[in-house]
Amino acid sequence: GENVEQHPSTLSVQEGDSAVIKCTYSDSASNYFPWYKQELGKRPQLIIDIRSNVGEKKDQRIAVTLNKTAKHFSLHITETQPEDSAVYFCAHRGFKTIFGAGTRLFVKA
């Protein structure tokens, strides 16, 4: 069945370092891969997405890369700041969006 595995479950970095979160999916038909950020007690919010016809997309300090052959996609955050501390979820879309279990990112000042 469809599933998505997300690693690591917890990530702690120093302010200014980079953070990378990776997701692996199983459904070859997936063609849309969003990432969501959820701060404590708040709703998830879409921060970046990528479609299967491109390999990389950047938006300021965040980027997403996609390898359709290997069926994995990654979120890259550069120059991390304390406000980047949150839980990050990957997902892939068909009719039923499947979410990863989440990565709790801690950015230490």
Place this chain on the structure above:
Amino acid sequence: NAGVTQTPKFQVLKTGQSMTLQCAQDMNHNSMYWYRQDPGMGLRLIYYSASEGTTDKGEVPNGYNVSRLNKREFSLRLESAAPSQTSVYFCASSEGWSWGPPNYGYTFGSGTRLTVV
């Protein structure tokens, strides 16, 4: 522009009671969804409505029913609440075409924190 509005924000139920969670979106989105979020479990899909007039089961539909009242509103009903349904419930909506899998991200509501005792 409110986006996705959920009510209530908090609710405590006794085992066996029923209730309906309300969700409305003002973005003219075709697709709407109900998720539950439990600690360490991420977001799990309960039901979804790809377009007005259709509803389908997600990963964890048991114990729930839904109604797509119109294009704007999608409600979730717990007929006989159980402690296992204690969770945070999120409604979401998305652009998309009614004839194919949506290819856009979600806009989430602010959530309903439900406790069943």
